[in-house]
Amino acid sequence: MEKMESIYSNLEDGILTITFKGDSKSSTITEKSLSELRSAIQEVYDHDKIEGVIITGEGEEIFSLGTDVAELIKLSELNARKFAENGQEVCSFIENCPKPILAAINGCALGSGFELALACHFRLASENVFFAFPEIAYGIIPGFGGTQRLTKLLGKTKALEYLMTGKRINAEYAEQIGLVSEVVSYKEEMLKKAKKWLMAIVNNADVALGMLVACVNAAENPDENGFQTEANGFANCFKIVELKENLLKIIDKKVLLK
Structure with missing residues (x-):
């Protein structure tokens, strides 16, 4: 910089x-x-x-x-x-x-x-x-x-x-x-x-963090359908290759949910 x-x-x-x-x-x-x-x-x-x-x-x-x-x-x-x-x-x-x-x-x-x-x-x-x-x-x-x-x-x-x-x-x-x-x-x-x-x-998934920011901001924007923004953001999280691996770890009880 x-x-x-x-x-x-x-x-x-x-x-x-x-x-x-x-x-x-x-x-x-x-x-x-x-x-x-x-x-x-x-x-x-x-x-x-x-x-x-x-x-x-x-x-x-x-x-x-x-x-x-x-x-x-x-x-x-x-x-x-x-x-x-x-x-x-x-x-x-x-x-x-x-x-x-x-x-x-x-x-x-x-x-x-x-x-x-x-x-x-x-x-x-x-x-x-x-x-x-x-x-x-x-x-x-x-x-x-x-x-x-x-x-x-x-x-x-x-x-x-x-x-x-x-x-x-x-x-x-x-x-x-x-x-x-x-x-x-x-x-x-x-x-x-x-x-x-x-x-x-x-330490959490960066894509999901970005989606959360977009969703919360949408909740305060009368010109935006916050529910649709949330659904779109939820879907975008599934583009990440590591997501299903992380879910499998939870199923296998290799990590604890907070």
Whole structure:
């Protein structure tokens, strides 16, 4: 993978860790970082050696502060729409990836940083984390799909509460409402647990994993027949040569069903 300015990556044991560079002043989403993140995720789609992904931030305090205000100031109505659509495309690229992508949220996730985390298949958080959409205080709204994903996750009333007030969601409450799967005491432990999660997942058949992503996403798409997507995905699993061998092992009691 080519050297990038706003993120860096490391591949180990089939798990690609993508880290947003930056500190409390510079960990923001820009056109450049969106482009680089898109390129990194494209690598995930293209290369079999990458089996799963962890997205995290640098340090212990910041996952992402959201969109760089200096870039927002430059936007007009026309290029604001293009900027939002670009961010939505990157988030959809993450959401629809057939390989598991986990956000290891090491610190505050604000605005578009929160939106990127919502697009991931799973989220783990350290104890100091909080989430918020502060955009309303500046007279704007989230643009990368945050209004849609938060509503699907929390329901209309709760989503409007956090979108309209900009209130923070702390790590403990985020776990209670299903925003994150687990809260871990500190970043190093969280990254170990994130890798453990992904290693357990990628040991399963990769075709079936991709089908599961497609089916679950179809359940939220009113323009798609989720039941037909599921039936098609189920049938596609039988293209895999090893499938019947695995089924025979179960019959022969050579493996235990979990």
